[in-house]
Amino acid sequence: MNIVARLKTKDEIQNMIDLGVNVVMLDTSVFTAKSIFPLNQTAFKEVFQLIHNHKINVYVYINKMIHETDIFELNAWMKFFKEIGIDGIVINDYTVYVIAKEYGLENKVIYQPGTMNTNTFDAMFLEDKIKGMTLSKEITLEEILTIVQSPSKIEYSLVGHGFIDMFYSKRQLITNYFIHKNKKNYKIKNNHQFVLEEKTRDSIYYPILEDNMGTHIFRDKQLQSFEELIQLKDYISDFFIERLFIDDVEYYDTIKAYQNTQVQQKFLDKYHSNFNSGFYYLPTEKTKGERHVD
Amino acid sequence: MLTELLAPAGNLYKAKIALLYGADAVYIGGKQFSLRARASNFDYSMIEELVKFAHDLNKKVYVTMNMVFHDEDVFGLDEYLLELEKIGVDAIICSNMIVIEKAKALTNLEIHLSTQFSLTNSVLSNYFYKQGVKRVVLSREASLDEIKMIQSKSQTDLEVFIHGGMCVSYSGRCTLSNYTVLRDANRGGCAHTCRWLYNLYEGDSLVSDDYDFQMSSKDLEATNQIKDLLDLKVASLKVEGRMKSIHYIATVINTYRMMIDDYEMNCMRPIEQYQSEIKKAENRLTSHGFFEGETTIEQQLYNSRSEVPTKEFVGLVKAYDYENKELVIQQRNYFEPKDRLEILMPDKTIIQLQAGIIRDEEDLELDAARHPLQIVRIACPIAVMDNSMIRKII
Numbered sequence: 012m013n014i015v016a017r018l019k020t021k022d023e024i025q026n027m028i029d030l031g032v033n034v035v036m037l038d039t040s041v042f043t044a045k046s047i048f049p050l051n052q053t054a055f056k057e058v059f060q061l062i063h064n065h066k067i068n069v070y071v072y073i074n075k076m077i078h079e080t081d082i083f084e085l086n087a088w089m090k091f092f093k094e095i096g097i098d099g100i101v102i103n104d105y106t107v108y109v110i111a112k113e114y115g116l117e118n119k120v121i122y123q124p125g126t127m128n129t130n131t132f133d134a135m136f137l138e139d140k141i142k143g144m145t146l147s148k149e150i151t152l153e154e155i156l157t158i159v160q161s162p163s164k165i166e167y168s169l170v171g172h173g174f175i176d177m178f179y180s181k182r183q184l185i186t187n188y189f190i191h192k193n194k195k196n197y198k199i200k201n202n203h204q205f206v207l208e209e210k211t212r213d214s215i216y217y218p219i220l221e222d223n224m225g226t227h228i229f230r231d232k233q234l235q236s237f238e239e240l241i242q243l244k245d246y247i248s249d250f251f252i253e254r255l256f257i258d259d260v261e262y263y264d265t266i267k268a269y270q271n272t273q274v275q276q277k278f279l280d281k282y283h284s285n286f287n288s289g290f291y292y293l294p295t296e297k298t299k300g301e302r303h304v305d
Numbered sequence: 306m307l308t309e310l311l312a313p314a315g316n317l318y319k320a321k322i323a324l325l326y327g328a329d330a331v332y333i334g335g336k337q338f339s340l341r342a343r344a345s346n347f348d349y350s351m352i353e354e355l356v357k358f359a360h361d362l363n364k365k366v367y368v369t370m371n372m373v374f375h376d377e378d379v380f381g382l383d384e385y386l387l388e389l390e391k392i393g394v395d396a397i398i399c400s401n402m403i404v405i406e407k408a409k410a411l412t413n414l415e416i417h418l419s420t421q422f423s424l425t426n427s428v429l430s431n432y433f434y435k436q437g438v439k440r441v442v443l444s445r446e447a448s449l450d451e452i453k454m455i456q457s458k459s460q461t462d463l464e465v466f467i468h469g470g471m472c473v474s475y476s477g478r479c480t481l482s483n484y485t486v487l488r489d490a491n492r493g494g495c496a497h498t499c500r501w502l503y504n505l506y507e508g509d510s511l512v513s514d515d516y517d518f519q520m521s522s523k524d525l526e527a528t529n530q531i532k533d534l535l536d537l538k539v540a541s542l543k544v545e546g547r548m549k550s551i552h553y554i555a556t557v558i559n560t561y562r563m564m565i566d567d568y569e570m571n572c573m574r575p576i577e578q579y580q581s582e583i584k585k586a587e588n589r590l591t592s593h594g595f596f597e598g599e600t601t602i603e604q605q606l607y608n609s610r611s612e613v614p615t616k617e618f619v620g621l622v623k624a625y626d627y628e629n630k631e632l633v634i635q636q637r638n639y640f641e642p643k644d645r646l647e648i649l650m651p652d653k654t655i656i657q658l659q660a661g662i663i664r665d666e667e668d669l670e671l672d673a674a675r676h677p678l679q680i681v682r683i684a685c686p687i688a689v690m691d692n693s694m695i696r697k698i699i
């Protein structure tokens with residue numbers, strides 16, 4: 012199982028090597044929403060080569076929803092990825108797969124739409140088309156086990172740690188609110204300090220982030236998957252560790268904890284209040300009261 | 306190809322109303338696999354009755370199967386698809402590969418891709434065309450300029466939302482409801498968490514005032530874009546709202562029907578007249594959504610939950626008594642003698658009258674029609690069609 016980490020600066024590459032990261036995922040300046048290290052093609056190529064020189068694989072994160080006006084530039088980026096020999100293209104919008112296929116890159120594509128990879132049929136459907144599929148973030152451990160134990164040969168992955176996103180709007184919701192309230196002098200874009208508190212949920216704070224792609228809202232607590240990986244690690248090819256809203260020291264500690272089970276308890280003791288297990292043991296319901304009683 | 310007007314229907318009667326008031330087709334949910342869990346979804350016999358009703362009018366019925374399937378949801382899918390084909394529905398609307406592939410393998414059902422897939426470009430629409438999808442429902446985030454570009458390059462037919470509620474998130478990608486109340490937004494359980502009230506903080510510092518940070522979107526209204534969309538010859542113009550009332554459906558569908566027909570006959574009235582008609586139904590405030598590009602505060606709903614309709618729906622005409630020149634009305638809201646009423650008929654005719662004496666079924670005179678669903682009568686010198694909507698002029 013590969014540990015996939017996100018890079019924040021060029022200077023951090025040696026840290027990633029020292030931590031034993033298997034895959035580094037890079038952002039682009041144009042097609043990565045929630046980016047932490049946006050790179051144009053020149054910078055991307057430089058960082059890519061620095062990482063590749065250490066025989067560490069590099070994935071690119073293409074998670075923007077692709078509009079008609081994006082198609083021309085996306086083709087240019089895909090040609091670029093072909094030229095540099097990218098190891099993986101993590102996508103949110105299926106359009107990217109269709110374009111990647113035109114460049115013979117479909118075997119690099121990891122489909123990570125967040126919500127849509129929820130059943131064994133999807134795994135069978137995608138197995139001869141792309142490299143991998145990231146299982147949806149809202150399904151249970153039992154459902155995940157059913158899928159990964161199906162006969163599909165596709166590579167499975169999980170976004171298993173960190174603040175998981177739960178909302179992606181094209182609207183500039185913070186900017187619009189500040190205009191509505193005539194509030195000025197705030198840094199809005201890519202400001203990681205904003206949180207929401209819902210009226211009936213005191214002291215539960217959901218990070219909210221606005222960037223050039225729109226507005227994103229995240230869970231209040233980080234997902235962690237230490238226990239679950241005991242059952243899943245033999246089936247999972249790539250384990251993504253999300254980085255947003257986590258300081259560098261904690262991020263490095265997180266990577267270490269997934270590399271070495273001996274330090275997991277120490278890690279949890281140090282950061283104990285920040286985690287939950289997401290939907291692993293909490294099935295959602297289709298109608299109110301179907302499974303859960305208030 | 307004439308552009309279709311497509312209406313929502315949460316139950317059999319709403320579907321018939323939509324078709325009678327000018328929809329060319331309706332979309333409905335079955336008992337399984339549909340996203341509107343709270344709508345009064347259709348069983349096989351209801352679908353069959355509706356298909357016969359629609360086909361007799363040379364109109365169509367589409368069945369939504371646009372939930373995101375978990376393994377536990379797959380049971381019965383094959384039989385369901387086969388039954389829909391046997392009944393003769395005109396298309397299914399789906400967003401999951403399992404439905405597309407099963408429908409292709411087992412049936413000859415026409416396949417439409419749901420907006421839950423958030424499709425926003427021609428590359429993907431053409432991919433789905435090759436996969437056997439006849440029509441795609443575009444993402445509501447597509448602008449009119451983008452729709453023009455997509456239409457010019459797309460092999461699939463395009464269906465465009467023109468009216469109704471909008472997800473604030475890209476459709477199909479939101480799990481706010483899942484996380485906050487464990488109700489699955491992508492399997493019909495959406496709790497509309499995006500419409501709740503929030504405080505916004507920057508770090509520890511409160512930025513908002515008393516939970517007034519709202520993400521709510523105004524409803525979509527495309528009266529200003531209808532001409533462009535008709536010129537583009539998109540296949541279908543879609544109204545959202547399977548949970549809405551018969552009066553809402555009749556009013557909104559009737560208005561867009563008027564617009565489409567008037568434009569095709571080159572006799573458009575001032576746009577304000579159509580907009581005024583729509584305001585007679587209950588609505589949130591409306592805006593053009595993404596049609597003009599990036600949204601602004603004008604597309605957001607701050608400090609306002611809904612707009613008060615300019616007319617109140619008070620009764621449904623069950624019959625016209627030609628002998629006594631009386632309306633037989635099923636009461637829907639309070640009205641009393643001397644109230645000024647407006648009647649909208651399925652053929653687009655609108656008349657006004659003042660309510661005279663109100664009598665019940667025992668011919669007793671009433672001081673008001675105050676009981677929901679009570680049958681009452683009032684005099685009306687003009688013959689009125691069955692299923693006409695009676696509104697009180699407020």
